[in-house]
Amino acid sequence: MSLEKHFCSSPWLHMRINSAGEYEVCRWADSKYINHEFNLAAKSPIEFFQKDMAAFRSDLLAGNNNPLCNRCHQMDQHRKPSGRLRQLLKVGVDQDNFDKTLKSSTYLDKFRSSSEAQGLTDLHPIDWQIDLGNYCNSACVFCDPVSSSKLATEFKKLKIIDSVPQKSWTQDPALVDKFIQSVCTLNNIQYMHFIGGETLITPAFKHIIKALISNGVSKSISLGFTTNLTVWDDELIELFKQFSQIHVGLSIESMDPINDYVRYPSQINQVKTILSRWLTVSEENNWLVQLRITPTCLTIDSLVTVYSYAYEHDLSVESCNFLSRPEFMRPSVLPQTIRDSILKSLESWIQTHSDRIKDNQIINTRDPNVAKQHIIQDAESYVNYLKNEPDESYRAPALVEYLKRLESNRGNSILDYLPQYEEFFRTSGY
Amino acid sequence: MKNFSELLATDLQLDFELKLEPHHSPLSVQVWMNNNSIYNKLLDKSFTYAARLNLLGPIDLKISVQGKDYNLDNQSAVLIKTFKIDDFEILPNWTQLAIYDNDHNYTDPTTHLGFNGSWQYLIPEPFYQWKHKITGQGWLLTPA
Numbered sequence: 164m165s166l167e168k169h170f171c172s173s174p175w176l177h178m179r180i181n182s183a184g185e186y187e188v189c190r191w192a193d194s195k196y197i198n199h200e201f202n203l204a205a206k207s208p209i210e211f212f213q214k215d216m217a218a219f220r221s222d223l224l225a226g227n228n229n230p231l232c233n234r235c236h237q238m239d240q241h242r243k244p245s246g247r248l249r250q251l252l253k254v255g256v257d258q259d260n261f262d263k264t265l266k267s268s269t270y271l272d273k274f275r276s277s278s279e280a281q282g283l284t285d286l287h288p289i290d291w292q293i294d295l296g297n298y299c300n301s302a303c304v305f306c307d308p309v310s311s312s313k314l315a316t317e318f319k320k321l322k323i324i325d326s327v328p329q330k331s332w333t334q335d336p337a338l339v340d341k342f343i344q345s346v347c348t349l350n351n352i353q354y355m356h357f358i359g360g361e362t363l364i365t366p367a368f369k370h371i372i373k374a375l376i377s378n379g380v381s382k383s384i385s386l387g388f389t390t391n392l393t394v395w396d397d398e399l400i401e402l403f404k405q406f407s408q409i410h411v412g413l414s415i416e417s418m419d420p421i422n423d424y425v426r427y428p429s430q431i432n433q434v435k436t437i438l439s440r441w442l443t444v445s446e447e448n449n450w451l452v453q454l455r456i457t458p459t460c461l462t463i464d465s466l467v468t469v470y471s472y473a474y475e476h477d478l479s480v481e482s483c484n485f486l487s488r489p490e491f492m493r494p495s496v497l498p499q500t501i502r503d504s505i506l507k508s509l510e511s512w513i514q515t516h517s518d519r520i521k522d523n524q525i526i527n528t529r530d531p532n533v534a535k536q537h538i539i540q541d542a543e544s545y546v547n548y549l550k551n552e553p554d555e556s557y558r559a560p561a562l563v564e565y566l567k568r569l570e571s572n573r574g575n576s577i578l579d580y581l582p583q584y585e586e587f588f589r590t591s592g593y
Numbered sequence: 594m595k596n597f598s599e600l601l602a603t604d605l606q607l608d609f610e611l612k613l614e615p616h617h618s619p620l621s622v623q624v625w626m627n628n629n630s631i632y633n634k635l636l637d638k639s640f641t642y643a644a645r646l647n648l649l650g651p652i653d654l655k656i657s658v659q660g661k662d663y664n665l666d667n668q669s670a671v672l673i674k675t676f677k678i679d680d681f682e683i684l685p686n687w688t689q690l691a692i693y694d695n696d697h698n699y700t701d702p703t704t705h706l707g708f709n710g711s712w713q714y715l716i717p718e719p720f721y722q723w724k725h726k727i728t729g730q731g732w733l734l735t736p737a
Binding site: 164165166167170176224225226252253254255257260262263264265266267269270272273274275278286287289350351353526527529530532 | 596601679731733735
């Protein structure tokens, strides 16, 4: 037991609705351990938050190492600002001075109340992640059918799955209305982050945005969303202007063509054009922009291209966690020789930007004033990861088998994008 | 700490440290810490004060300089050399949050108190909440 290592304020602030409309205790939670007992159709989100998350809160107050928090603990281990550290900071708790800042927290009384009431709380969630479903025009190789309809169709065709996932909750107008009504009853909602699928083309997204505007909620909340840089919608841009603040998450893995292979079927030149449009419109409207990355064994080699772009444009770069699934796509699948080469490249990049390095870990990754330092810190976390994560190169044959199946349908070849990995792929069965 | 109950049962305090030095000639100085006078005489040598403060209480430091005759002496001053809480150096980075009320209407941020008047630094909320805000740590959420 260790309060300092395991405690997190997130379950007093935040909850998630997944694409099936099921409630989850945290956006960063390890999906392997999530209990999907409750959903939007059967229970109000406030009731779930106040009562059904009580056991999770109690466990954290007890200082226990809850397996739901595995991903954050892995990030802490490699000094990547975890969801845990970021949620703690939002209530004034600083890991470097944990005891005193926790006891000074704006939420201390709420933690105390829960501690005396078996984890129950009278709070409402103020930070929501909303998964809109899997409606998507992309089929990223690291994604899954629950998050991409295009990939689901492809998986079914390739017989990787027997059937496509059930309809998302946003395809049920009654549930969408129930969700909007629930949001209007919240007494302190501050932030809502929407993900897809592709948010901008999911019909329910625009419907919800319009409802939040007509209900007046838009004036007091920050709206966040993640988009895949393949679509643009002028009407949505105008709607976003009616929110108190906008946080734009732009998904990209590399500035090189490998991005097209990984974020299939995107075209890097089109992606760069749309990226520029987002930067322009965000600057005009004072919106916060972040590049969202999901480094895999296929893209960690060109991560510096994203870092360089972000550094040049003063953007922070963020990944929610170190990729855990699919297991065979983790960067730790790369053999030592390739790891060493990537390490050299990352360390060299860090070295050339070393004037920006600070001793203190930056947790508030959304502060544009420290974007450059944060990029270096992110690069350092991948250096730590590549140096310390156990070797998983035994998963390489599964990776190659998977890529070959996708390529049989897509008519492309990983060797056209990563010729430097040819020996690795060949010895793994390519 | 093993758990939250253990944390609640632990008494935690802030370490406060102040150091003043005379510049040129001694001046008459009075210092209050949370309205308690901790120094009240001529400052003819450096004065160091250390104390343990309530973790959640406000912090109100006031330094008053009096009796300086500008016709006889226009160089003397009191220098605030150290003002830190839990090893967090408040000066010089956050000098501008002090209120310097003096007989020359000098309002620029300073730790060089060369005029008759008072220099006051008020932290009206729990120190770590204040520190979170002034160091730009982003949102500090409060329950509804």
